[in-house]
Amino acid sequence: MTSYLPHLLVPDTALSVAGLTGYIQALLEQDNHLSQVWVTGEVSSATRYRSGLFFTLQDPDAKAAISCVVWNSQLERLTTLPAQGEQLIILGRIHVHPQRGQYQLIVWQALPAGEGLRALRYRQLRHRLEAEGLFDPARKRSLPIHPQTLAVVTSPQAAAWGDIQRTLRRRYPGLHVLFSPALVQGDQAPASIVHAIQRVELDNRADVLILSRGGGAIEDMACFNDERVVRAIADCSIPVIAGIGHQRDETLADLAADVCAHTPTAAAEQAVPQLAMLQTEHQERVLALKTAIYDCLGAAQQQQQALSDRLHKLRLDRKLQQERQKLHWMRQRLIQGSALQTQQATSYCQSLQQKLATLDPEAVLKRGYAVARHANGTIVRTAQAVTPEETLTIQLGQGQLTVKVTAVLPRSLNV
CATH class of the missing domain: 2.40.50.140 (Nucleic acid-binding proteins)
Structure with a gap:
C-alpha cells in the first residue's frame, strides 16, 4: 500500500x-x-x-x-x-x-x-412577547385524554429521546410515536427546532407534540429563548408540551407551551395516561355501578315490602267486599229508579195517546161526521162559501163522495 x-x-x-x-x-x-x-x-x-x-x-x-x-x-x-x-x-x-x-x-x-x-435581552424579549399575548393562559389548550399519535421534537442523540420512549412504553404501550429530529443546542438549533415543528404540522397526524431536551447549563438552553422558537410553539396547531430538562430556570419556550413539564420523563407522563391507572379506574367505575344497582334494587325491594305491609294492614279483601256490596246496592237503586221512571213514562204516553185519539179527525168522521172540500182542497166552513152548481168533495169516515151543489140554503137545518 x-x-x-x-x-x-x-x-x-x-x-x-x-x-x-x-x-x-x-x-x-x-x-x-x-x-x-x-x-x-x-x-x-x-x-x-x-x-x-x-x-x-x-x-x-x-x-x-x-x-x-x-x-x-x-x-x-x-x-x-x-x-x-x-x-x-x-x-x-x-x-x-x-x-x-x-x-x-x-x-x-x-x-x-x-x-x-443576556439577562437584559431575555427580559426585554419576554416583556414584548408577553404584551402580544403569547404567554396568555387563555391561549393554552387542554391535552387530549387518550391521544392516538404523539410527536417528539428533540435530538436523536439526546438522552431525553430515550427517556421519553421508555416512559411511553411503560405507561401507554401501543401508542403511535412520530420522531422529528432537531438540534437542541448551538447557533443552528432555533432554525432546526422551528423546521421540526413545522414538519410535524404538515404531517397532520399527531394529537400532541413534545419539545424536549436533557439538562444542561443555562447557556446551552439559549435556543429555547429564541424568538423564532417561541413563535413556532405559540402558532403550532397541535398542543405542545415543553419537556426541557431544567428545574432552576424558566425559558420562554416553557411560557409559550400549553403545558410545561420541566423534564422529558415528566413531559411523557403528562402526554399520556397510565394504562394501569385506567384499568384501575375502570374497575372502580364497574364496582361503583354494581353498588349503585344493588342499592337501587335494595331500595325498590324495601319499598315493595313496605307497600305489601301497608296493603296487609288495610285488609284489602274486606275493602273489596264492601265495595262489591256498595256496587250491588247502587245497582239495585239504579234498576228500581229506571223501572219507576219507565212506568211513569208509559202512563204519560198512554194519557197522551188517549188525548190524541179524542182529537183525531178520523175518529170524528167515524162517528158520522163528514168534511166538505172545495175543488182546490180547502175545507168548506160556511154555506155562503159555496155556489150552486159547484162540485165538492165529501170525506166520510170510510171513503169520499163527489157531489154537485144544487142549492144553497140560507141556514142550516136541525137534525
Whole structure:
C-alpha cells in the first residue's frame, strides 16, 4: 500500500499527558498576571454544592465562558453572591485541574457591575412577547385524554429521546410515536427546532407534540429563548408540551407551551395516561355501578315490602267486599229508579195517546161526521162559501163522495 503521508521525525523523548498538563499548570498558576486577576462578565448559571458555589462567567457577545468556583469558606466575604443574569466583576486566580485538563477561576471577591446583557435581552424579549399575548393562559389548550399519535421534537442523540420512549412504553404501550429530529443546542438549533415543528404540522397526524431536551447549563438552553422558537410553539396547531430538562430556570419556550413539564420523563407522563391507572379506574367505575344497582334494587325491594305491609294492614279483601256490596246496592237503586221512571213514562204516553185519539179527525168522521172540500182542497166552513152548481168533495169516515151543489140554503137545518 502506498502511503502519501510525509515521514515524521519522532523525538527520542515525548511528554506524557501528566507532564504536559503539569507544564500548562505551572505556566498558568505561576504567572503573576493570572495569580490575581480581575475579570468581568455575566453569570449564566450558578449551582450551590456542599463544597461551594459553582457558576459560569461568560461574555455573551464574544461567546466565551470560564468556569468559576467560590469555596464555602469564602462565600461570606463576597460583596455580591453570584446569581444568573447578573453582570459581575470577579477577583480570583487561575487554577488547573490536572485530572480533567481544565482550568477554572478560584473566586475571592465578586462586585456588582449592573444587569447582564443576556439577562437584559431575555427580559426585554419576554416583556414584548408577553404584551402580544403569547404567554396568555387563555391561549393554552387542554391535552387530549387518550391521544392516538404523539410527536417528539428533540435530538436523536439526546438522552431525553430515550427517556421519553421508555416512559411511553411503560405507561401507554401501543401508542403511535412520530420522531422529528432537531438540534437542541448551538447557533443552528432555533432554525432546526422551528423546521421540526413545522414538519410535524404538515404531517397532520399527531394529537400532541413534545419539545424536549436533557439538562444542561443555562447557556446551552439559549435556543429555547429564541424568538423564532417561541413563535413556532405559540402558532403550532397541535398542543405542545415543553419537556426541557431544567428545574432552576424558566425559558420562554416553557411560557409559550400549553403545558410545561420541566423534564422529558415528566413531559411523557403528562402526554399520556397510565394504562394501569385506567384499568384501575375502570374497575372502580364497574364496582361503583354494581353498588349503585344493588342499592337501587335494595331500595325498590324495601319499598315493595313496605307497600305489601301497608296493603296487609288495610285488609284489602274486606275493602273489596264492601265495595262489591256498595256496587250491588247502587245497582239495585239504579234498576228500581229506571223501572219507576219507565212506568211513569208509559202512563204519560198512554194519557197522551188517549188525548190524541179524542182529537183525531178520523175518529170524528167515524162517528158520522163528514168534511166538505172545495175543488182546490180547502175545507168548506160556511154555506155562503159555496155556489150552486159547484162540485165538492165529501170525506166520510170510510171513503169520499163527489157531489154537485144544487142549492144553497140560507141556514142550516136541525137534525
